[in-house]
Amino acid sequence: VEKRVRRMGEMKSMQMGVIGALFLSVASSVSIVICNKALMTNLGFPFATTLTSWHLMVTYCTLHVAYKLNFFENKPIDMRTVVLFGLLNGISIGLLNLSLGFNSIGFYQMTKLAIIPFTVLLETLFLNKKFSQKIKFSLFLLLVGVGIASITDLQLNFVGSVLSLLAIATTCVGQILTNTIQKRLNVTSTQLLYQSAPFQAAILFVSGPFVDKYLTSLNVFSFHYSPIVVGFITLSCLIAVSVNFSTFLVIGKTSPVTYQVLGHLKTCLVLAFGYTLLHDPFTPRNIAGILIAVLGMLLYSYFCSVASKSKQASSDSTFLGKDRDTTPLLGQEKENHHESKKLDKHSSPV
Secondary structure, X not given: OHHHHHHHHHHHXXXXXXXXXXXXXXXXXXXXXXXXXXXXXXXXXXXXXXXXXXXXXXXXXXXXXXXXXXXXXOOOOOHXXXXXXXXXXXXXXXXXXXXXXXXXXXXXXXXXXHXXXXXXXXXXXXXXXXXXXXXXXXXXXXXXXXXXXXXXXXOOOHHHHHHHHHHHHHHHHHHHHHHHHHHHOOOOXXXXXXXXXXXXXXXXXXXXXXXXXXXXXOOHHHOOOOHHHHHHHHHHHHHHHHHHHHHHHHHHHXXXXXXXHHHHHHHHHHHHHHHHHHOOOOOHHHHHHHHHHHHHHHHHHHHHXXXXXXXXXXXXXXXXXXXXXXXXXXXXXXXXXXXXXXOOOOOOOO
16 A cells, blocks of 8 residues: 555656656647747847757757756767767758758648657557557547647649658657667756757758758858847757757656647647737637647647546556556556657757
């Protein structure tokens, strides 16, 4: 009985941690999208990939200061794992930017939507993870809603399609590895981000100016940096620290699929904020899509929660004290399965 009470206390604490991580992720992501939209649209700073490299460098510097002040302990991770992981995530960000540059907005949104089913497929094939029909239905409803709300056109071309496929593959693998590395190597999101951020920043810092020049025909080094532009860049970098940290935190505490569900919720929120604060065009189609997407997200959370409670009840009834590393979205969708088992423009950039 005492063991069961202790487990219930741990589960409640875990769920509170997940809720906090989800809230931080939504708040910081919506904030950075609004900040970057003002920076890129109103102030004419279009260098998304280079800005992302600055985000990651500031994130690393902030975590380094926190480490020196003993806010967290650094746990050594195999260098090869860290380097490959960091480079993969950096490449995925660059490919998402290129995908947006070569494709229409509508096709780019389709690329982002494809990340969820592709992640489900990879986890099913390689991690032996199982998703119930109810979970799959809720994800389908979510994707339909986001598609209705955000997709406007579907112009495509061969190069853009190839870049989108590569972006989907690298993003899915990177997010799955984010979750897997934290679980299997028993490292925290802070420790993993601290060690991988320099490599993500490095590849984007080197490639960013070339990618941005190709996409915009402008040179980041010859841009006129007025005080207000510098101020918004600084604000964007500071918010990015929270975005990057919460991304690793959410994926580590939940899963790649849950993180993507959360990402589409953020897309709906950005559309809503754009209408209310920035007076962007808004139609009944947008409203209907957002409502359908929110319904899908709520059903997803409910089905995950029911599956998690069912598994916990089954475990308690047989007095199994084995810990689970899952919680529903307000927890997590790892229902019926394994204990072993996730990284706007392109999340914005981050």
